[in-house]
Amino acid sequence: MFKIQLFIALLFFMGIKTAEAQKNVYSDDIVWTHYLMRGQISNKWYVHFDAGYRTREYVNKESQYFVRPGVIYYISPKVNIQAGYAYFNTNQFLAGYPEVMRPEQRLYQRLTVIQQAGRVEIRHRYRLEERFIHNFSKGVLENGYTQSFRIGYQIYITCPFNHAKIKENTVYGILADELFVSFGKKVVNTFDQNRLAIGLGYQFTKGFGATVFYQYIYGQQATGTQLYAYNAYCIGLNHNIDFRKKEHTIPSK
Numbered sequence: 001m002f003k004i005q006l007f008i009a010l011l012f013f014m015g016i017k018t019a020e021a022q023k024n025v026y027s028d029d030i031v032w033t034h035y036l037m038r039g040q041i042s043n044k045w046y047v048h049f050d051a052g053y054r055t056r057e058y059v060n061k062e063s064q065y066f067v068r069p070g071v072i073y074y075i076s077p078k079v080n081i082q083a084g085y086a087y088f089n090t091n092q093f094l095a096g097y098p099e100v101m102r103p104e105q106r107l108y109q110r111l112t113v114i115q116q117a118g119r120v121e122i123r124h125r126y127r128l129e130e131r132f133i134h135n136f137s138k139g140v141l142e143n144g145y146t147q148s149f150r151i152g153y154q155i156y157i158t159c160p161f162n163h164a165k166i167k168e169n170t171v172y173g174i175l176a177d178e179l180f181v182s183f184g185k186k187v188v189n190t191f192d193q194n195r196l197a198i199g200l201g202y203q204f205t206k207g208f209g210a211t212v213f214y215q216y217i218y219g220q221q222a223t224g225t226q227l228y229a230y231n232a233y234c235i236g237l238n239h240n241i242d243f244r245k246k247e248h249t250i251p252s253k
Contacts (some may be wrong), residue, residue: 004096005011005110009133009199015203020146024226026034026094026226026229027228027231028231029230029233030055030058030063030230030231030233030235031053031054031058031219031234031235032052032054032232032235033053034050034052034235034236035051036050036236036239037049037239038072038238038240038241039240039241039243040241040244041241042073042244043074044073044074044075045074045193046071047069047071047237047243048069048072048082048084049068049209050067050068051065051067051068052064053065056091059091061091062243063091064069064090064091066086066088067086068085068157069085071083076223079114079151080111080112081110081112082108082109082111082112083107083108083110084107084108085105085108087103087104087105087251089101089102089103092136092139092240094224094228095136095221095226100141101182102133102134102136103133103134104131104133105132106129106130106132107129108128108130109128110125111128112126114145119156119160119165120157121166122157123154123155123156123157124155125152125153127153127154128149128150129149129150129151130147130149131148132145132146132234133147133148133197136188143233145178147180147186148183148186149183150181150183150192151180151183151230152179152180154176154177154179155176155177156176157171157175157176158174160202167201168203168204168206171200172200172203173199173201174199174200174201174213175197175198176193176198177195177196178194178195179193179194180192180194182222186223187222187223188223188224189222189223191219191220192220192222193219193220195212195217196216197215198214199213199234206240207240207241208237209237209243210237210238211234212233212235213234214232214233214234215230215231215232215234217230
């Protein structure tokens, strides 16, 4: 466990030093709001939906919004796979056109492996995205899409403080790191971004919880020279719903 924390701390330190060494780094303070719903429809199948709205210069300017439906299949209690579609619309301020929103459509696949070490849960998430980004030139959207691919690995660690596991009325800590790499014919920069996060969660009921956390995001444009370093303040709501039909028993007379 200590080795994992040390590795993440080293990634964070290296990311800061790399950003400091660059002369052309755009810095900003951003706010991410996020809603995630997971609905169980059978013992192994779930439907998934999440949506988010993101701003920059704290909340003064729009940065991005998205919706992302999908399905999840549990191979075992500790391993699941997920696939779905996502629609993103992103402000092009890094390209010098702050009033232009550029649509993107994605297909995505994920594999999640869960480990338990006492009360600490460690999630390893492997992600593949097929991205179709609306063509864009000199501040104007053009017909057609540019295709690229992105892979990501996330380690996500949670530890409940006031209970042995996360259940109703539980406060828990969050530590995570996620690395993204892009590739494709039009991709010049393979490194996409790294996100290091630390925060807290609170599980109100069995099906509803919230998280607040800070992320340090360091990355670069796929085809440009612009590097960026964000302080991201994130607020999330998590909603688990059981859609399975309940069995009704006939009371005895």
